[in-house]
Amino acid sequence: MTPSSDNPVADTDEAAVEPLIDLSDSQWFLNRELTWLEFNSRVLHEAEDDRTPLLERLKFIAIVSANLDEFFMKRIGGLKQQIGAGMRELTLDGRSARQQVKECHAVIRAMEARKEELFSQVCALLQEKNILIEYYADLTPKERKQLRDHYYANIFPLLTPQSIDPAHPFPFISNLSLNLLVTVRSHRSREASLVRVKVPVGLGTQRFIRVGKGDHYVRLEDVMCNNLDMLFPGMEIV
Structure with missing residues (x-):
């Protein structure tokens, strides 16, 4: 009897070789x-x-x-x-x-x-569940008065309008900031101009303002938009 080979591979012409992965693919x-x-x-x-x-x-x-x-x-x-x-x-x-x-x-x-x-x-x-995000325009007159007072006491002092015109460079817009772009017109010149107002989120103010004592809230920028007359007295908000 012919003894078998100790190496099975030796009985084959060539061992099967798995192709390598081409990492350039x-x-x-x-x-x-x-x-x-x-x-x-x-x-x-x-x-x-x-x-x-x-x-x-x-x-x-x-x-x-x-x-x-x-x-x-x-x-x-x-x-x-x-x-x-x-x-x-x-x-x-x-x-x-x-x-x-x-x-x-x-x-x-x-x-x-x-x-x-x-x-x-x-x-x-x-x-x-009576948790609402409401619009300022949908509030009662009493609620709007409450938010207007809150705006005047807590938000208004933080606002600094920046004009955008040929005489002023375009203001720096920081990352993650929320901004209003307001078009205003003087009653005297009737010439419209653009003003940037930064929404002061994170400066001790919250993005959502509670209305009354319940779980009803209004966005800060909504309150600001509806009280721009305080920020631009004597001017028309276009």
Whole structure:
């Protein structure tokens, strides 16, 4: 009897060799920006889950919005700098900076549509529990008087209008700031001009102002818009 070989490979012409992955092939890589947006989409999914407590759902919506703010400041801002510098180098996944911006915008528009629809649904559920975000114009005269007094005492001293015209440089708009762009006209010259007013969120003021003693709230910028006559006396708000 012929003894068998101790090495099975020796009985074959050539051992089968698995092909190596070509790491220069873009199909093996994910895009950093798009995968980050996918993560944010999963956060939004938590807000869409009706098993999540209602206020937690609202919190997740806020987290998604804050994440997108940061994404535009850092990621989209960086990509646009690359475009402005004329960089044509592709990422490992084979995308140019311009292509990434285009694809990110498409994903973000769809995400924003989901978020806005969900926010409306959550607000409706909050309303069933008598937690409301109201409009200033829908308040009673007594409630408007209360908010006007609050505005004059607590908000008005923090406001500094900045003109936008050939005699003044365009004002610096800081990241994450909320601003009003107001068109005013003098009764004497009838010439309209633009004025920027920064909403002082975070300077000891809250974005939502409580109305009365219940859980009814009005946005700070809504209160400001309806009391601009204090800020621009003797001028027409166009």
